[in-house]
Amino acid sequence: MGTSIREGSYVSARRGGGLRKPPREDALEKGLASAVQVCSAQAAEGVLIERILSGHKELFMDLIRPHQRTVYATVFALLANKEDAEDVAQDASLKALARLNQFRRESSFGTWLIQIAINEARMRNRKQWRIPMLSLTDDKDDAKPYVPKDFEDWREIPSTALERVEVRDALVKALGSLAQHYREAFVLRDIHELSISETSAILRVSPGAVKSRLRRARLMLRDILAPGLGQDGGLGWASKEVRKPWE
Amino acid sequence: MGFERSEETMGINCQDVWRDISDYIDDDLDPIQRAALDQHFAECRHCTALLEGTRNVIGLYRDQRVLAPPDGFHERLYQRLGETTKTSRRTFLAWTLTAAAAVPLGLAVFSARRLIVPAHDQQHPASGLDARQVPETVAISQDQDDKVFHVAGCSHLHGKPKFLPVGEAIREGYTPCFYCIGKARSKKNS
Numbered sequence: 410m411g412t413s414i415r416e417g418s419y420v421s422a423r424r425g426g427g428l429r430k431p432p433r434e435d436a437l438e439k440g441l442a443s444a445v446q447v448c449s450a451q452a453a454e455g456v457l458i459e460r461i462l463s464g465h466k467e468l469f470m471d472l473i474r475p476h477q478r479t480v481y482a483t484v485f486a487l488l489a490n491k492e493d494a495e496d497v498a499q500d501a502s503l504k505a506l507a508r509l510n511q512f513r514r515e516s517s518f519g520t521w522l523i524q525i526a527i528n529e530a531r532m533r534n535r536k537q538w539r540i541p542m543l544s545l546t547d548d549k550d551d552a553k554p555y556v557p558k559d560f561e562d563w564r565e566i567p568s569t570a571l572e573r574v575e576v577r578d579a580l581v582k583a584l585g586s587l588a589q590h591y592r593e594a595f596v597l598r599d600i601h602e603l604s605i606s607e608t609s610a611i612l613r614v615s616p617g618a619v620k621s622r623l624r625r626a627r628l629m630l631r632d633i634l635a636p637g638l639g640q641d642g643g644l645g646w647a648s649k650e651v652r653k654p655w656e
Numbered sequence: 657m658g659f660e661r662s663e664e665t666m667g668i669n670c671q672d673v674w675r676d677i678s679d680y681i682d683d684d685l686d687p688i689q690r691a692a693l694d695q696h697f698a699e700c701r702h703c704t705a706l707l708e709g710t711r712n713v714i715g716l717y718r719d720q721r722v723l724a725p726p727d728g729f730h731e732r733l734y735q736r737l738g739e740t741t742k743t744s745r746r747t748f749l750a751w752t753l754t755a756a757a758a759v760p761l762g763l764a765v766f767s768a769r770r771l772i773v774p775a776h777d778q779q780h781p782a783s784g785l786d787a788r789q790v791p792e793t794v795a796i797s798q799d800q801d802d803k804v805f806h807v808a809g810c811s812h813l814h815g816k817p818k819f820l821p822v823g824e825a826i827r828e829g830y831t832p833c834f835y836c837i838g839k840a841r842s843k844k845n846s
Contacts (some may be wrong), residue, residue, distance in 0.1 A: 466741040482723035571721045601705040624678035
């Protein structure tokens with residue numbers, strides 16, 4: 410997270426990256442180092458969980474601290490409302506505390522926590538009917554080939570553009586206009602950089618479904634944003650109609 | 657618009673590129689497919705624009721500022737968690753104290769009941785015998801008129817024995833033998 414593609418970073422070895430490859434040896438070294446880090450982090454996490462379960466509940470805050478931003482970002486992306494996102498993120502954390510003894514350690518604690526957060530956000534959406542519910546098993550759209558709406562050259566968005574609130578709001582709004590199952594795939598895979606298998610496990614859909622949802626989500630977001638967000642980071646929606654190709 | 661301008665390079669056209677562009681970004685294509693797309697991008701400016709734009713989208717959303725939590729989010733979360741853990745600690749303490757108080761109270765009630773109320777439900781309705789201490793079938797003497805029933809084999813059973821259910825013996829007015837049944841009762845009670 411937080412890494413600009415334009416700054417030349419290579420996406421983590423876990424997901425295969427693909428944006429700009431470093432030399433193979435470097436990738437191997439980084440991969441090994443990252444695997445060691447992941448193992449030691451999981452071991453430390455396991456110890457912390459044991460202590461919490463033995464009665465030191467105050468340590469739960471240490472356990473969730475590294476995941477707070479991720480949880481909030483996930484529910485905010487799904488609800489597109491700051492107040493609800495905070496409320497649901499808190500609820501998800503409390504639920505994780507209450508159900509910590511049910512955590513089977515088949516995944517990392519962070520993945521488990523995100524799964525709880527997504528379920529909470531789905532429940533909130535269902536209760537409020539804010540976003541029309543779409544069947545998560547209806548993959549008819551996913552199977553159809555996606556036809557981009559235009560091929561406007563949109564190569565460089567400076568990182569400084571994101572300092573502007575209206576640009577950030579425009580990105581949140583664009584994400585919020587996607588159907589929920591596209592948003593979920595995009596958030597887990599592209600924002601949180603989870604692997605296809607992790608995303609598929611959290612969403613309980615096949616890896617193929619994750620890939621097709623992700624493809625459409627990416628292209629739809631590009632179609633929404635490319636006409637409006639200029640290369641200088643300026644917003645052009647006032648003069649340009651935002652077209653949604655799936656409508 | 658894309659179809660009209662599509663170009664076919666290395667056996668793939670723009671539609672193939674749109675289908676595989678996401679896997680290309682994720683480096684999830686085999687080398688031949690990847691090479692074909694590389695070749696296509698080198699020659700098709702529309703698909704190149706699509707690729708760059710899609711990468712732009714991912715890069716923008718990956719910036720932590722886009723979905724950042726509001727000011728005070730962490731503090732409010734800690735506060736709520738702190739309240740919950742305190743509440744659960746208080747609840748746990750209350751339950752522990754209640755349980756600690758309930759155990760001696762329960763024992764006291766049970767003992768008082770034993771002292772005040774005889775265990776009627778365990779006694780035979782007619783004889784006052786503990787039903788668990790008397791065999792189902794008892795023996796009476798056919799030769800004596802003492803109206804006493806015995807456990808089979810009792811040395812105080814004289815004459816020819818007749819076996820009958822204990823309930824029937826009691827209904828007919830028989831009482832338990834002190835030596836065989838009474839001893840067994842007092843031994844068990846002591």
